[in-house]
Amino acid sequence: MPTLYGLGVGPGDPELITLKALKILKEVPVIVAPKSRQEGESLALEIVVRVLGPAVADKETVELHFPMTRDPARLAGAWREAAGTVAGHLRRGRDVAFVTLGDPTFYSTYFLLLEELIRLVPEARMVTVPAVTSVSACAARLNLPLVQGDESLAVVSGARDPEALRRVIEDFDCTVVLKVGRHLPRLMETLKDLGLEERAVLATRCGLPGERLGSPAGPGEADYLSLLVVKK
């Protein structure tokens, strides 16, 4: 029975891949990676190339192109096409690893593919391989305990509305804001209001070349891979 692996390669440092993910990458004949203008998505394949070395030449690597759009119809069409490509491999009995930066259960597009494939190739085995998240990697770089004892952690998107975000930061011991990007000035205002500016750390490209860690200095500093940690 062919297997589709939803395989996390970790947050960026190739050494933060798991033994299990590396073993599966060595075994599967087909490696599929999404590719779009969002940088995170092509980084996954770069990590695969680095950990496999020359052995990657023996694999069929498939890059799936997705439009950078929020138009559901265009996106759904792109996903159906991608799922069709992957289904073709599975039906020919070939195991496929769909690779994602970070952890596949954590803000990955993998589950869009999975849902489609459960319909297309119901006989395939679907195995999700967990990985280190960017949140853990960033906290580790800062030697910062996200949560201890009975503390609580919230993870939210930068797109969250300011009033809701304010309540979250008030209620939780630690709040991590992902996908900061253009929302940074608004987030900083909320933190200033709460008197928590000094407790916030902005991490951009954590564990990747060009890493920046420190106080969120102002607008223009954050990108799609930036995250903000507020530990009280």
Place this chain on the structure above:
Amino acid sequence: MPTLYGLGVGPGDPELITLKALKILKEVPVIVAPKSRQEGESLALEIVVRVLGPAVADKETVELHFPMTRDPARLAGAWREAAGTVAGHLRRGRDVAFVTLGDPTFYSTYFLLLEELIRLVPEARMVTVPAVTSVSACAARLNLPLVQGDESLAVVSGARDPEALRRVIEDFDCTVVLKVGRHLPRLMETLKDLGLEERAVLATRCGLPGERLGSPAGPGEADYLSLLVVKK
């Protein structure tokens, strides 16, 4: 300069350790693991033994014993003693890996040790090595996306009071309750009130021998390593 590594071995499956953690375990002369009646803590050393194989015999392994108490004075005393032992190794120029089950930034005792050692051996380098959390591992086993798109995730302890927990579950797309244990009946009542019983999955010993995944059937099912996932 000697280095203290706060090293996560992942959620339980030895294959879910990272390449980086394995490399460091092979290099360091001293491996320190906390040991108490809480099972999670001795599991970390078991995983080390499994991934290192016979090479573990060349290491000095130190088990630190902590009393199972909430008495701050007794705990602080135990931590000071443990830190003294680790400091002794670092002062003799020997690198030390303090191993934790799961990720060290995520509900680990490692940072209690770190704080003490920064005082005792300020010249030592402190490096935290992130790992796969039990939360990611459990979601992966269930093929469940914790969060997608702009969704939000809350992680709370089972000790959280019912009213606060209720608000969290209402406000977040996904809530994970850790350290469920004896709090399960109370948690189930809250879920029943919210009509979310069917959306909850209880995971006990996820990825470990004796794993149980499924609907939270009733009292007595959960232990210290159980977690409850509520995805709306």
